[in-house]
Amino acid sequence: MIDTIVQVVLLLVMPPLLLGVIVKTKAAFAGRVGAPLLQSYYDIIKLFRKGSVLSGTTTWVFLAGPAVTAVAVVLAGLVVPMGGQPAPIRFAGDLILFAYLLALGRFFTTLAALDTGSSFEGMGAAREVTFACLAEPAMFFGLLALARLTGGLSLSGLFGGQVLEAWTSAAPTMVLVLGGFFIVLLVENSRIPFDDPNTHLELTMIHEVMVLDHGGPALGTVLYGAAVKLFVLAAIVVRLAMPAWTDDPLLRWPVFAGSMLLVAVLIGVIESIMARLRLPLVPNLLMGACVLTAFGFVLVLGATS
Template sequence: MINLLVHFVLMLAMPPLLLGVINKTKALFAGRKGLPLLQNYYDLIKLARKDVVISQTTTWIFVAAPVISLTGIVMAGLLVPLGPFQSPISFTGDLILFAYLLAVGRFFTTAAALDTGSPFEGMGAAREVTFACLSEPVLFFALLVLAKMSGTLILGDLLHAPLTVGIQGAAASLVLVAIGMFIVLLAENSRIPVDDPNTHLELTMIHEAMVLDHSGPLLGLILYGASVKLFVLSAVLLHILFPFQSGYALLDWSLFMVEMLGVAVAIGVVESIMARLQMRHVPYLLIAAILFCAFGFVLLVR
């Protein structure tokens, strides 16, 4: 029961901190002091206190989309175990539900963008779903590799496969899958080199272009949902990169939090040393991620 409570607390409270670590890392590389580490918490509180401005051309979808998207992401997070612990919800085939809970959030976000009638938000929505068609196969290939290792279709058990089954004979496959999942982590969370979350040029935006008309608490829900999505996908990546179990709950939880902060630092380093790709080159990066995971599966079954 205590582990389940810690799962809920970390999943709901820690995500904005990851964004703060990313921003601090980028500021360090640029020789700046940067924003406070907890700035994202302050921004969410500020947005929660503001009024909402809603266009008269929009429908209920515009208001409901942030709530549905956040709900889907949180439900997906309940299917993912944190560290060596069990997930709150698990059943056979839940890996399919996990993938499509993330897809539900994307669907309603793009539907809300189209609901405004804005050409810029329409462009962002088109780009989002186009790249999603390439990132979803990466996720399924990665889960397929882990399912082959574990012999199960329960998400929690297959994510624990590198820990319980071991990596003998599967190290090369796990390395390839980890590379592919890291690319998807950047793409799904609109990070460089796929997208720049800090850009203000509508013609080059992807995710940020879709939320230009949202304000106040609705914008806060979108930003918070994006941070939770980063947390959930980072937790999935850690099962592949750093499977660890000491047998002491306090040590395991502490190490998990340190590893999550390490993923945030890695994202900040990537964003500091790389430039954003031209839009026409992003599909090549995602196709490379598909090939990494596909070759990982081939190496596992050869």
């Protein structure tokens, strides 16, 4: 019960901190002081206090987009096990619900982008849906490999106690799946090398360009939803990378929070040392991720049957 409450609170409160850590890491690499760690919180609060300038082209879809997306990613976060504990909501097949809730969020984000009738936002939407088509099979091959190894049908089973066993019995597969999931984490959250959140040119962006016309509370909701999505996917990567968890409830959650911040630092490092890929190359990298996880799956098929 306590664990459930802690997880829900962390899920709702901690995500913007990850963004702050990423920015701080990048600043450290660049030799700058950088924005405060809590800057994302300040931004979101400030945005919610602002008025809105809406485009005359938009309809109700424009505001429904960010709202539905935020709800979808938070609900998706409720089926993801965190801190080595089972998720608050778990049932056979919840992994499919997880993937489809993320897809629901994407569906409404892209519709809200198209609602403005702007070509920039159209480009962003086209890229988002295209890259999702390649990221989705990569994620499913990874989930299949884990399902084969752990015998689970829910995320809490896939990312439960048997992850440790899976590492000892099928380490190559686990490495491939971890790599694949990390790439999915980067592309789903529009990070470098897929998308540069800080670029100033609308023509080259993916996520940021889709929300160009959102402002005020709507933009705040978008930022918050994006942060939660990063948090949720990072939690999966953390669970995969850290197969052993302590039973001490006092230690469990600080370790979880710390390792989440480590993922954020890692993303910051990647963003500092890599350049964004040219757009035509992005599908290649995604197909690479798909091949990685598919190969991992084939390995466990051969190994156990």
